[in-house]
Amino acid sequence: MSGDGIVLGPNQYGKAEVRLVRIDRDTPRHEITDLSITSQLRGDFAAAHLDGDNANIIATDTQKNTVYAFARDGVGAPEDFLLRLGRHFTGECAGVTGGRWEAEQYTWNRILVDGEPHDHAFVRGGTETRTAVVVFDGGEQAVISGLRDLAVLKSTDSEFRGFARDRYTTLAETDDRILATSVTARWRYNSTEVDFDAAFADVRGLLLESFAETRSLALQQTLFAMGRRVLQARAEIDEIRFSMPNLHHFAVDLTPFGLDNPHVVFFAADRPYGLIEAAVQREGAEQSHPAWNGIAGFC
Structure with a gap:
């Protein structure tokens, strides 16, 4: 309470549109995963808003770095990657009680050479985009997938x-x-x-x-x-x-x-x-x- 009858309402914060490209090179036939990731945390952040006390704040730059670090071990389906991020932040970070993680996945198609798909040359696909949202709230987890x-x-x-x-x-x-x-x-x-x-x-x-x-x-x-x-x-x-x-x-x-x-x-x-x-x-x-x-x- 600020003392004048004005209070803080619902809030969240994080790093938006982290551009992540993962190239799987385990075989001569490479695979591309091209994503834009948004991480938003919810929890006990009143002190940061009211007093400028950042003790419970996970820096947005840290959230960005976590996305890249997690991608080192692979991405997989965007929904699974978002669930990994959500479990990490809600399970490992004090003050974080929930959050919202969103992904957009962009399509790359293999370039045809002599009628055959090339192992490591790609052309960007059409306008279609795959989407995913994961929400952690009060111990509940929800997944929404989609396309645009x-x-x-x-x-x-x-x-x-x-x-x-x-x-x-x-x-x-x-x-x-x-x-x-x-x-x-x-x-x-x-x-x-x-x-x-x-x-x-x-x-x-x-x-x-x-x-x-x-x-x-x-x-x-x-x-x-x-x-x-x-x-x-x-x-x-x-x-x-x-x-x-x-x-x-x-x-x-x-x-x-x-x-x-x-x-x-x-x-x-x-x-x-x-x-x-x-x-x-x-x-x-x-x-x-x-x-x-x-x-x-x-x-």
């Missing part, structure tokens, strides 16, 4: 009709349109005893398969079908959240040039765009799990 900017497109098998109309509605109904979106998804596990690399690959595949196979009546319906497919297949996942913008493709009017357009030439509009967001959950799952705190936006 997974661009997908269906050139047919999508429609949009039967929507409400009023005097401001100009959109025409259609039974054949391009459906494209950039998927951001995060899913919360109900266990930390998971092969996270295998689970991530499976979830990504399930999302893509569902998107491809579902005849879309609306992006909302496609979103739910994708989430349902994941929860049906993965018992260790309790909920999955999506943020999916419509990447609109509009047929270009070629009649001024004396040409028809049999649905083959399109203008890709980057804005404005429809933004569809929803959570797909198991019945009875916690509606607002505290692990989601600190995740900006819907997911």
Whole structure:
């Protein structure tokens, strides 16, 4: 208490976006792990805020150094690496009672030489990014995995009709349109005893398969079908959240040039765009799990 009725509220601190590249060189075929790690500690830090007493403060530079030191022994799945960091800081550092650790993993693909993947030459992948968040709170551990900017497109098998109309509605109904979106998804596990690399690959595949196979009546319906497919297949996942913008493709009017357009030439509009967001959950799952705190936006 500061004496004037003003008190310190919830707080955390740490080192953000520690860039870590680990090259595994055990064999002639090298492997790259490229991550951005954020470490944020929670605990008894009131004295630092109120009195400038840093006795319980683990320097943010120390947190950065710990990331690099732990990487010396290998990284593995980003979720497992974050769990290692969380267990270290909550188990070894006085005053630390919990925290939040986040990772983004970037993709590198092998360069093809004479049609074969090169052992140690790589090209940066597309826009898709793998994400992970680990939260330690009150003795509980939670893991949220995800991906961002997974661009997908269906050139047919999508429609949009039967929507409400009023005097401001100009959109025409259609039974054949391009459906494209950039998927951001995060899913919360109900266990930390998971092969996270295998689970991530499976979830990504399930999302893509569902998107491809579902005849879309609306992006909302496609979103739910994708989430349902994941929860049906993965018992260790309790909920999955999506943020999916419509990447609109509009047929270009070629009649001024004396040409028809049999649905083959399109203008890709980057804005404005429809933004569809929803959570797909198991019945009875916690509606607002505290692990989601600190995740900006819907997911």
